[in-house]
Amino acid sequence: MDELPEIIIETLKKRGVTELRPPQKLSIEKGLMRGKNLVVSSPTSSGKTLIAEIAMVKHFENRGKTLYIVPLKSLASEKFNSFKERYGEHGLKTALSIGDFDKQDKFLDSYDLIITTSEKTDSLIRHNASFFRNVSCVVIDEVHLLNDNSRGPTLEILITILRQMLPSAQFIALSATIKNDELLSKWLSAELVKSDYRPVELREGVFFNNELFFTNNSYKIRDECNAEESIASDTMVRDKQIIFFLNSRRNAQGLSKRLEKISRKKLSSENKGLLDIIADKILYALEYPTEQCRLLSSLVRHGCAFHHAGLVEKQRNLVEEGFRNKLIKVLCATPTLAAGVNLPAFRVVVRDLTRFSPAEGCQFMPVLEVKQMFGRAGRPGFEEFGEALAIAKSEGDKDSIF
Numbered sequence: 001m002d003e004l005p006e007i008i009i010e011t012l013k014k015r016g017v018t019e020l021r022p023p024q025k026l027s028i029e030k031g032l033m034r035g036k037n038l039v040v041s042s043p044t045s046s047g048k049t050l051i052a053e054i055a056m057v058k059h060f061e062n063r064g065k066t067l068y069i070v071p072l073k074s075l076a077s078e079k080f081n082s083f084k085e086r087y088g089e090h091g092l093k094t095a096l097s098i099g100d101f102d103k104q105d106k107f108l109d110s111y112d113l114i115i116t117t118s119e120k121t122d123s124l125i126r127h128n129a130s131f132f133r134n135v136s137c138v139v140i141d142e143v144h145l146l147n148d149n150s151r152g153p154t155l156e157i158l159i160t161i162l163r164q165m166l167p168s169a170q171f172i173a174l175s176a177t178i179k180n181d182e183l184l185s186k187w188l189s190a191e192l193v194k195s196d197y198r199p200v201e202l203r204e205g206v207f208f209n210n211e212l213f214f215t216n217n218s219y220k221i222r223d224e225c226n227a228e229e230s231i232a233s234d235t236m237v238r239d240k241q242i243i244f245f246l247n248s249r250r251n252a253q254g255l256s257k258r259l260e261k262i263s264r265k266k267l268s269s270e271n272k273g274l275l276d277i278i279a280d281k282i283l284y285a286l287e288y289p290t291e292q293c294r295l296l297s298s299l300v301r302h303g304c305a306f307h308h309a310g311l312v313e314k315q316r317n318l319v320e321e322g323f324r325n326k327l328i329k330v331l332c333a334t335p336t337l338a339a340g341v342n343l344p345a346f347r348v349v350v351r352d353l354t355r356f357s358p359a360e361g362c363q364f365m366p367v368l369e370v371k372q373m374f375g376r377a378g379r380p381g382f383e384e385f386g387e388a389l390a391i392a393k394s395e396g397d398k399d400s401i402f
Contacts, residue, residue, distance in 0.1 A: 021047040023195040030191040037190035041181040044375025064136030143173040200378030201385035208392040240346035247352035249308040256306040256332040264302035285314040307333040338373040348377040
């Protein structure tokens with residue numbers, strides 16, 4: 001690690017990191033610190049973000065700016081808070097730009113790291129934002145969304161424009177494991193950093209008829225009223241946490257109401273007190289609490305919550321903090337949670353493998369998106385493995401999912 005920027009070495013020591021992970025080592029070998037364009041293709045939680053951090057600190061030391069592009073406002077806010085806390089004391093000034101699309105945000109000229117979304121980046125380009133002339137590094141997080149039918153074409157055009165605008169900038173593209181990573185690397189004139197490393201073993205399986213089926217084994221669990229309650233109850237017995245992914249906000253809220261009776265059985269008196277504090281903050285996140293505020297607050301008091309884009313930022317942050325601190329045991333979320341927000345759990349269940357869109361009707365979710373959700377299973381540093389499950393309604397379903 002001696003070749004790393006001193007700022008990175010100091011922050012890693014504070015985090016208790018003494019050795020780089022395989023994708024990080026490979027990135028350095030492929031030219032990360034020499035300004036090479038990179039496409040980093042590796043599983044969730046493998047350490048891709050640190051690769052981007054090394055690049056942005058290196059450019060900061062050379063008085064260059066980094067543009068960090070993410071797909072979601074919630075992910076942008078998380079990155080902003082994390083990087084500001086981590087590097088602010090070293091003089092690296094971080095800005096968050098996700099607001100009004102009709103502004104060029106002149107204040108960005110005085111910042112070293114600008115975190116934004118694809119849509120806002122497009123707006124800043126159209127308004128000829130002046131900070132671009134000093135951008136020497138561009139990070140594109142979740143670049144595998146190029147394969148997404150709705151977001152892909154827009155992202156492709158954006159990257160093309162940025163490469164024309166910033167021909168000498170270093171481009172770092174962070175991706176989940178995808179099949180066309182070599183093609184993507186050629187398109188970006190980049191070195192491919194490919195790794196299947198995961199810090200925690202991932203066991204993928206299917207739940208059917210009160211039994212968990214994995215590649216090499218299976219085991220029965222206690223029968224409750226339905227599949228979701230059986231899986232949640234088994235997770236609580238193990239004193240673990242679980243995330244259910246559902247295809248709509250309505251379904252996420254509905255399931256969380258049903259599972260609250262499971263989570264409330266396993267709360268210590270100390271945790272109840274801490275959850276009450278979080279629940280009160282959630283209730284009064286708005287001046288006038290809505291029905292959704294009251295519902296979420298009541299669920300959190302009993303160790304259960306829902307998470308979707310309809311929450312205000314303060315509520316979303318409180319739910320995420322409560323889950324990270326192992327106070328909230330059961331979380332029911334829409335797939336946006338899988339797109340980068342760092343909330344691992346012992347067990348992840350993708351309940352809905354289909355979703356409805358007005359244009360295409362009911363469609364199966366792309367395998368890559370399901371894999372992203374599965375990738376949230378397993379807490380690094382806490383567990384040896386994580387379990388990721390899909391729910392089958394029939395023997396035929398079980399076989400087709402496998």
